[in-house]
Amino acid sequence: MxxxxxxxxxxxxxxxxxxxxxxxxxxxxxxxxxxxxxxxxxxxxxxxxxxxxxxPVGDLFNDDHSQSIHNLFLGEYQSILCAQTRDQKILKNATSGGVATQIISELLNKNIYDCAFLLDDYAYEVQLQTKYFDKSSNLAQTQKSRYLPVSHARSCEYMATHPSKKVILIGTGCALTGIQNFIRLKHLNKNNYLFLGLFCDKMMNYGAVEYFKQHPQSQNKKIKHLFFRTKSQTGWPGNVKIEYTDGSSLDLPSAERMKIKDFFIMERCLYCFNKLNKKADISLGDNYIPRHADSKGKSSVILRTQLGKDIFDLIKEKFDIQEDTADDLISSQKLEQKRLLIEFAKLKGLRKGHVSRESKNLYHQHLKKIKISQSANLYQAINTFIAHENKSLLKSILRTVFSIQNSRDKTHKNITILGIKVKIKR
Ligand SMILES: Cc1cc2nc3c(=O)[nH]c(=O)nc-3n(C[C@H](O)[C@H](O)[C@H](O)COP(=O)(O)OP(=O)(O)OC[C@H]3O[C@@H](n4cnc5c(N)ncnc54)[C@H](O)[C@@H]3O)c2cc1C
Missing domain, CATH: 3.30.70.20 (Alpha-Beta Plaits)
Structure with a gap:
């Protein structure tokens, strides 16, 4: 087949x-x-x-896992920067430092590119699709990260039917790989395209939207906009905000988004090494380097190709910029932890080699969480699972604190601490 x-x-x-x-x-x-x-x-x-x-599935097999962290996760680059747009309107509405939108806006307005394919939907009734935007468009509606799979079919159709147009493409590493494969297989002129790559740790499936629909405070309401991250209330890195069609809204702490991430993760993301979007011209993400902390948000920018560097040089007066090092970026994005994914890839059969029992347990825990998110009543299923996990964790902490053994002998008695039954020594 x-x-x-x-x-x-x-x-x-x-x-x-x-x-x-x-x-x-x-x-x-x-x-x-x-x-x-x-x-x-x-x-x-x-x-x-x-x-x-x-x-883009080929990516999962191609990386040489024996490489150093730099090569495996960082890829080739010319410079690594911390940047923030000077346009306060773009910055306020952005996920991070507004660099993506500022670059796109400048390149369209200066007629360097004809169009960009971006998102404009926050309701998620149907799958997100990138759409055509040009210099006459309002880019405010495109801003903010959607942590969901996006269809890039339209941009590919457009490139195939308008091969001489200069197009800006933005997406996660996997999506950009798919678009680049398309350009190669269709023999399109790759010089016509600029690739802005978003860092990506994990993408969630559309069950994440359903989760917020099932939230007790969403009962009998229809979601108009779901922002996974907005700086409007708490500043960067931003909280979850739901706006309903009746005009009311709900702000939820960012912990609520982090809490559900593992349940809705696309299984493919468990095996991916392309967090920093290695094939982009310019890669962009949140800047988590402590010395740059700023409640307005800043971006980590990796200028990779000559095209990426030349483009950024053309518009650099639009940004406040500082230099960063590869080591700073690698540690702030916690890339060392991603080595575990090599083990997961082996367990999936994508790689060969021995796997430790600890990695096996962690892998099966991930798969278990993914399965839970398939339930119809997923809000309840996830919160019950988390409450159960927290209880087990607390139990094991209490056991350690009180040096409690799992003994049935008479030297131990049952007591209840914080609603949890444990045995302690008499
Ligand atoms: C799934 C996902 C996971 C991410 N994980 C990380 C991470 O682990 N670490 C990190 O540092 N950064 C991560 N990012 C990147 C970060 O969230 C910001 O998108 C990035 O810093 C750009 O912010 P900005 O302020 O420059 O852009 P903004 O001004 O907010 O503009 C964002 C642009 O990205 C487009 N966009 C939004 N979501 C998508 C999408 N899913 N696919 C294609 N285009 C999209 C918008 O249409 C807009 O053009 C992730 C982004 C996504 C989409």
């Missing part, structure tokens, strides 16, 4: 929709299944293999 069916069955699809665009027989359909938007291949498939070749 020379198509993407196997990739979907292995839970390795990132739902970028590019396979649908490249299919010469138009026999790939994107269908909603639970909280996913997955391609299905019809019987008209001629097994040309283009959908499998365009799929």
């Amino acid at each position: 020379n198509n993407i069916t196997k990739i979907v069955h292995q839970n390795l699809c990132i739902e970028c929709g590019i396979c649908q665009t490249i299919c010469p027989k138009k026999c790939i359909l994107i269908q909603k299944k639970a909280y996913h938007y997955l391609p299905t291949v019809s019987t008209q498939c001629v097994h040309c293999g283009l959908c499998a070749q365009v799929c």
Whole structure:
């Protein structure tokens, strides 16, 4: 079977929709299944293999895991910066330092690029799709991170039908790899495209939206906008905000988003080493380096290619800029911890090699959480799971504090601390 069916069955699809665009027989359909938007291949498939070749899944097999942290996670670069836009309106509405939007706005306004493909949806009734924006567009509606799989089918269609247009493309590492595969397979002129890569730790499936719909305070209300992160109330890094169609709104601490991340993680993200978007011209993320702390938010910027550097040099007066080091970036983005993903890749069968029992346990814990997020009543299922986990954790802490053994002998008695039953020595 020379198509993407196997990739979907292995839970390795990132739902970028590019396979649908490249299919010469138009026999790939994107269908909603639970909280996913997955391609299905019809019987008209001629097994040309283009959908499998365009799929960014190849990235999972290609990285050489014996490389140093620098090579494996950081990739090639010319310089690493901390930047913040000087445009206060863009900055206030941005996720981090507003660098993505400032770059796009400048390049469109200066006619250096014809258009950009960006998002403008915060309701998520259907899958997010990047859309055409040009210099006449209002970019405010595009800002802020959506931690969900995005379809890049439209930008690919546009590039194929308008091969001479200069286009800015933005996305996570996996999505940009898919777009770059498309450009190569379609023999498009790669000099026409600028790749802005977002750092990406994990992407969540659309169950995350359902979770907020099932939140007790969303009862009988319809979500108009769900912002995973907004600086409007608490400043950077921002909290979750839900705006309802009846005009009311709900602010939730950022811990609420972090809490659910592992439950809705796309399984593919468990095996990915491309957090810093290694194939972009310019990679962008939050700047977590302590000396740059700023409640307005700053961005980490990696200028990778000559094109990326030249573009940034052209517009650098729009930013406040400081130099950063690779070591600072690697430690602030906690890249060393990502080595564990090599173990996960082995457990998935993507790599060969021995795996420790500890890694196996952690991996199965991840898969267990992903399974929980498939329940219909997922708000309750997740919170019950977390409460149970917290109780077990507290129990083991209390056991350690009071040197309690799991003994049944008479030297121990049952007591209740903070509502938790434990045995202590008489
Ligand atoms: C799934 C995901 C995971 C991330 N994980 C990390 C992380 O672990 N560490 C870190 O430092 N940074 C991470 N980021 C990047 C960070 O959240 C900001 O997007 C980045 O710093 C750019 O901020 P900005 O203020 O420059 O951009 P803004 O002015 O907020 O503009 C953001 C631009 O990105 C576009 N966009 C938003 N979401 C998506 C998406 N899913 N796909 C394609 N385009 C999108 C918007 O349309 C807009 O053009 C992640 C982003 C995403 C989307």
